[in-house]
Amino acid sequence: MPLQRVRFAEAVPEVFRASLQDIRREQEVPAEFPPEVTAAALQAAQNARLPELDRTDLEFVTIDPPDSMDLDQALYIERSGDGFTVYYAIADVAAFVQAGDPIDAEARRRGETLYAPDKRTPLHPPELSEGAASLLPDQVRPAVLWTITVDATGEMTGVTCERALVKSRAKLNYAGVQKDLDAGTASESLQLLREVGKLREQRELERGGVNLPIPDQEIVTSNHGWGLEFRAPLPVEGWNAQISLLTGMAAAQLMTKGKIGILRTLPESHDDLRRKLGNTAKALGIVWADEATYAEFIHGLDPKVPAHAAMLAACTVLFRGAGYTAFDGQVPERSGHAAMKAEYAHVTAPLRRLVDRWAGEICVALSAGVDVPAWVRESMDEIPKIMDDADRRAHAYERSIVSMVEAGLVADQVGAEFDGVITDVDDKENTRGIVALTKFAIEGRVTGAALPLGQQVRVKLVEADIAKRTVAFELVR
Template identity: 55%
Template structure:
């Protein structure tokens, strides 16, 4: 759907900052690192453990959202003699700076992963490391886990290797800039190879029955000091780069399954009743789901530029719930698959932002070198699934709370105004409680008997809507903003009949 940007008026920044501070206080989140953690990080940054292998000859580059400083990955592609491709994927080597059991390590285990919300960021590691010495910033000598993955001409994995190496990124690039060059035909040949490999991996995904949800992102950003909120569809190069991350995660899982030790990211397959419910939703939204068409193929047929298709994509995320981690040492897990990937898969490519990735890297380096997995890593594996499950829950809750706050701040001056939108969820009779959407009011409003979710075009927001009459699922409607309270982080609309 088109990107709609809304700017906060002057003076609203204080309201937003106070609201974010309140969320952090309510959730009892750390707002700073203990002094001993910061001191240890500074010392580690000054004395990294650099590996002997020098691969600074590989012209790696990074591609991330603009302004990113915590750069976990750098990449390079080349064609192989006789056909196929060689993918070099360097991952920041956090273990070169963080000693097991030391202060930085203990704090990372308390946090689990970096938390994001609007302009707020609560990092996993001190910025001295995550945005400095450990980040794969350009023109800096860095320790890394260097993945070398050979692909055949169809894009299938032919060989996997990962080892510690010294690397040096040549440039820090962003998705929009690279995509513009690709569209104009002026891009470096590296990005042509990214497109080739990315598209081949998308074909392989389709062939094995995997699916990627192309859901537009609700993006909150600051431009020239002003807040903006928009739905933004991915650039194609983002999807291709995501395939390289997926490829590396699948390669890591292959190594660990073969070695019978590690930790996988898993997702059970959708149940028949889940698919049946999605088919009813598609029917209500007037979206064709032909008989015999598989769930992944139906997802690929949806167009993120259409409001009702975005609503359908959002509904489809419900079958992706239940993702988790499973550790193993010896016997393989009973259910090792990640059903959306349609393969065994591991989180391996973001160790600056997610604790489990550091452990996956350590296990894979040891397995590739035919060495025992370090005792400190092996001993921690059984406790990681519960630790990461709690970290995931906390991260999602924090992000949702901040988005609810931003939407309430943006809309507070417009209570009473009318907006155009589409009903994308109808829950039936209102029982005076939240529907799980996020910014939910406990007060349904006078005369309200039904509730649901409306997707607005301008502003780019999904919010709660109440009505005395049944809500017309999938239809265009006019709604009136009944409530927008930044303190309660509530936005609620009423159907205009």
């Protein structure tokens, strides 16, 4: 599921740094890589298994946040008749890592890269993830190359997946690409990214799919203390995400046709979730028409509007319950992803997510019509559990950080009263529940007699503890 990212506009204040260290200890977030893993990574960087196919002629570029060095994906798009050909190069981690080696063993222990405002805890040693395996500019790299054809309406018409050597021409960032697109100075490939991205967004809306444009939460300081601002994603971030989603759907198509794979699955959401999110919308002053679906409601939100940005962050609960389903033979009955309204697989972030290495290997084999490697078949049943555990750890880490920040935003206002809406109750007497404040994008525990679910209330802040990461209220009226 999408994660809420919190960052600080300036240096992380000392009180938050101490709490972040506590969170890492509590969540048992890995520290540095063991010496044997670093040594293995240095050795692997010098001994990559390179493919014969050379596609360094394709003018790939990467598009990421400016400070990113773990570059998983490089993109090149060209027009093909009335449609398009999308070339998507994915870092080939398997060219450096072998099943059972120290890097593989440590990656299985970690599962995925973890993010915090003050540091990133990578899945693979930086010698690989930010060096030899990363699709850095002007470097020839081994990659899993996806070639996907798309028609004039944005529908996928064909896919191949193979190993190839590639070379990125430039390390671009979202703001720079958006500026060039708006000015009309972007390359033809990037202009086609906009065109294909918009077509794919339309296809997503028509099938009822949801792709949350999660805003970053940035903590800013002023004379009045700390404040929370949301940074709305740029349009190009959505178009770029659509290429990743397209590739994940292409991977799922290969897997289901070949009757072997690891799918990303999500069951349909339940009525209680719709009710809770509806109450959150009410707290934020957003109208959610009774007849509007999740997709219609979310597509109508503007992440540049602070209340809408907060609503999008709350809607990440729609992805709770997502998991991984491995199969070798019959395709499972529940193989779809409810938010995507399609079958889907994770294949585009192997530097940061373990499962993508397995899924990529499966797709390369299926596309070539050869047997899936034995090491993949022998271990693929373990991957869903490893990833489920890693996702739980990532979500707990994220939630702890968000709770810490929420406590900090109101830490100096204990005793003050606020307007809010009761978004959930968790006991039969309706004496304990959750309140969403109207003024801040904050939810907290609330106690009181007969909490009125879904109704406007007045509450008093009784606790805001950064170290404990708790915010608590009492019902006033």
